[in-house]
Amino acid sequence: MNNEQFKSWLICIDDTDDIGTKGTGEIAQEIAEILSDGAHRSFITRHQLYVHPDIPYTSHNSAMCFYLETNKTLEVIKQLAVAHLLEQSAAASDPGLAILACDSQFDKEALIRFGLEAKEQVKTKKDAYDLALQLGVSLSEHGGTGQGVIGALAGIGLRLYGQDGRVKGQIDLGQERCEEGVELSVEEVLTRSGLDIVVDLSGQQLKSTEVLHLSNKVKAVYCQHQFALLVYWNEDRWCNALKRQLKEY
Amino acid sequence: MIQLKPWYQFDGKVFRFKFGTENSEASRQAAQACKQFSPDDEDEQIDDTLVSCYNCMNRRWLIDGVECIQFK
Numbered sequence: 224m225n226n227e228q229f230k231s232w233l234i235c236i237d238d239t240d241d242i243g244t245k246g247t248g249e250i251a252q253e254i255a256e257i258l259s260d261g262a263h264r265s266f267i268t269r270h271q272l273y274v275h276p277d278i279p280y281t282s283h284n285s286a287m288c289f290y291l292e293t294n295k296t297l298e299v300i301k302q303l304a305v306a307h308l309l310e311q312s313a314a315a316s317d318p319g320l321a322i323l324a325c326d327s328q329f330d331k332e333a334l335i336r337f338g339l340e341a342k343e344q345v346k347t348k349k350d351a352y353d354l355a356l357q358l359g360v361s362l363s364e365h366g367g368t369g370q371g372v373i374g375a376l377a378g379i380g381l382r383l384y385g386q387d388g389r390v391k392g393q394i395d396l397g398q399e400r401c402e403e404g405v406e407l408s409v410e411e412v413l414t415r416s417g418l419d420i421v422v423d424l425s426g427q428q429l430k431s432t433e434v435l436h437l438s439n440k441v442k443a444v445y446c447q448h449q450f451a452l453l454v455y456w457n458e459d460r461w462c463n464a465l466k467r468q469l470k471e472y
Numbered sequence: 473m474i475q476l477k478p479w480y481q482f483d484g485k486v487f488r489f490k491f492g493t494e495n496s497e498a499s500r501q502a503a504q505a506c507k508q509f510s511p512d513d514e515d516e517q518i519d520d521t522l523v524s525c526y527n528c529m530n531r532r533w534l535i536d537g538v539e540c541i542q543f544k
Contacts, residue, residue: 242529242541246513269515274533282532282541283516391515439520467496470518 228294231325233382234258234304237272237286237374238367241313248391250311251287254304258291264417265290268388268445270338270381271472272374277345279317279370286378287391290325297322301361308365319351319371322361323379329358331383338380338387341373351376385448389472394418394441394452398463404438412437412452419449423461424468429454435461444472473543475505479525480540487543488534489525499525508542 236254239247248269255263267289274284293300304320312318323329337354340346348364351373355362360379364372381387394416398405409421410431421429426446429435435454441463444453453464453472473480479502480487491498496519503509503523510529511517517527525531530542 243510246515248513248515273535275535282512282529284533285516389515393514440514466518466520467494 229292230294232291232293232300233288233321233323233325233379234291234300235286235288235321235375235378235382236304236308236371237319237378238280238371239308239312239316239318241281241315244313244316245311247285247287250307251289252391253311254307255289255291257303257307258293258295258300263289263291266417266443266445266450267391268378268382269391270374270378270388272341272377273343273345275345279368281316284374286374286381288378288382288388290382297324297361301363305363305365312366315367317367317370318365319369319373319375320361320363320365321355321372321375321379324359327359329360334358334360334376334380335384336380338377338382338384341377341380342387346373346377348372382445386446387472388445389469390443390445390450392442394443396437396441398437398441399439404436407435407437409433409435416443416452417450418443418452420447421452421454421461422446424453424455424464429461433461435463437463439463440466442466442469444469446472473506473508473540475507476502476540476543478502479505480543482543486532486534486539489531489538489540493526493533493536493538496521496524496526503528506542 454461512529519526
């Protein structure tokens with residue numbers, strides 16, 4: 224296989240679920256695995272969007288985005304993703320799919336601006352389709368009202384922003400199998416988790432030799448354009464962030 | 473849903489949690505009293521204690537609060 228044929232993509236879906244059905248994150252994970260032929264290793268990010276009475280979200284209004292390197296064409300990526308969306312999305316959902324070729328020429332700032340605005344304003348499908356057409360982003364709807372196109376496009380903008388989103392799932396470093404938690408150096412955590420950095424609540428990166436105390440659920444965030452473990456100083460040691468601290472992302 | 477009356481009230485549109493979005497203690501107490509609590513996807517949970525209305529699949533975030541959709 225010729226590596227030169229490989230291209231980079233950002234793919235985002237939104238509004239695929241309903242109360243009690245398979246979550247959007249799980250569907251995104253499945254699409255990532257299908258598109259990677261079962262070898263997907265990149266993290267999926269969850270991006271919080273605006274909750275407002277004029278937006279028909281289910282319960283939290285979040286989009287799920289992932290990065291992909293593949294030699295598949297846009298047409299094939301879209302075909303596979305759409306087939307899975309149609310199969311797995313909830314009957315009452317309004318799924319949207321956005322696909323960006325990362326190496327294409329596009330106005331990155333405009334896309335980021337759309338993402339940030341979608342966290343604070345009500346955007347319309349027309350807003351999303353107009354911008355996608357202008358920027359060359361593949362944007363499509365697959366059922367219901369198709370409102371999910373707004374979040375799908377916004378999710379890509381927020382991923383490009385580099386300072387938004389929680390990583391889907393948990394980081395397992397053995398901490399839940401030990402009642403006391405575990406002590407690991409930053410270097411060990413990064414090696415074993417695949418994360419890029421460890422940062423404190425102010426965004427300051429910790430040195431590789433610092434020791435962390437990890438317990439219960441360990442989750443990561445996307446900040447400084449990297450996958451990061453968020454920690455806070457508590458009782459004279461660095462501890463993994465609490466969920467209420469992760470909520471800011 | 474009578475058991476949730478101490479924590480929720482109808483605001484004319486929805487049954488809204490009386491204690492806002494930052495009161496984990498009240499959210500946990502309400503969920504403990506509720507027979508319908510069911511956890512949302514882990515990625516959507518924001519309270520470190522599982523049994524909490526903030527983590528329930530039947531809560532719906534509002535622009536300035538949270539509602540319980542079980543009352544519908």
